[in-house]
Amino acid sequence: DAGVTQSPTHLIKTRGQQVTLRCSPKSGHDTVSWYQQALGQGPQFIFQYYEEEERQRGNFPDRFSGHQFPNYSSELNVNALLLGDSALYLCASSLGVSGGRQETQYFGPGTRLLVL
Amino acid sequence: GDSVTQMEGPVTLSEEAFLTINCTYTATGYPSLFWYVQYPGEGLQLLLKATKADDKGSNKGFEATYRKETTSFHLEKGSVQVSDSAVYFCALSDPEGGSQGNLIFGKGTKLSVKP
Numbered sequence: 001d002a003g004v005t006q007s008p009t010h011l012i013k014t015r016g017q018q019v020t021l022r023c024s025p026k027s028g029h030d031t032v033s034w035y036q037q038a039l040g041q042g043p044q045f046i047f048q049y050y051e052e053e054e055r056q057r058g059n060f061p062d063r064f065s066g067h068q069f070p071n072y073s074s075e076l077n078v079n080a081l082l083l084g085d086s087a088l089y090l091c092a093s094s095l096g097v098s099g100g101r102q103e104t105q106y107f108g109p110g111t112r113l114l115v116l
Numbered sequence: 117g118d119s120v121t122q123m124e125g126p127v128t129l130s131e132e133a134f135l136t137i138n139c140t141y142t143a144t145g146y147p148s149l150f151w152y153v154q155y156p157g158e159g160l161q162l163l164l165k166a167t168k169a170d171d172k173g174s175n176k177g178f179e180a181t182y183r184k185e186t187t188s189f190h191l192e193k194g195s196v197q198v199s200d201s202a203v204y205f206c207a208l209s210d211p212e213g214g215s216q217g218n219l220i221f222g223k224g225t226k227l228s229v230k231p
Contacts, residue, residue: 042222044221092160092219109159
């Protein structure tokens with residue numbers, strides 16, 4: 001049973017560029033969440049996708065956008081990159097909400113983005 | 117809003133020592149609580165969880181008990197191994213509260229176990 005996969009593993013961009021990160025959820029999962037983990041910090045929630053729509057969003061600017069495809073895979077796009085966007089970007093998948101309670105999220109290995 | 121506070125590291129122990137990593141939380145609803153572990157260069161792995169008060173989560177010799185009265189979820193292991201060296205994150209999910217069901221993490225505690 002394949003777990004959560006992410007691509008690419010590493011990426012180097014320059015300020016002002018745009019980047020797209022990809023995530024395939026764990027088999028059977030329909031919900032994808034994205035997190036940003038700065039060096040030495042805990043992950044911060046960016047947004048969550050369910051049924052191809054953004055369901056929840058954290059405190060991130062509009063430069064951060066996403067998409068979910070019919071096969072539940074997802075992309076995270078970041079425009080006009082800043083040096084401060086350098087981080088590990090983690091994708092997590094789950095079965096969404098059951099009985100009003102968030103199901104357990106399972107994380108991928110992450111994409112490490114460096115902005116120069 | 118909801119938040120998680122965990123003890124600052126790094127924590128350095130000798131092999132077979134007892135481990136405690138403290139975690140306290142603030143939540144407006146009735147959160148689920150989690151411990152995740154991150155090995156060097158990797159993503160997060162779920163270590164254990166508890167979904168209601170007095171529940172004990174356990175896995176691979178690690179344990180944590182959901183204490184509503186003290187709003188705590190401390191991680192313990194009776195005898196650590198070198199392979200337990202990693203960063204440990206306490207997290208909560210509070211669908212009825214401010215986090216809207218997504219995970220809120222502490223800053224992480226780095227554990228180093230020496231042979």
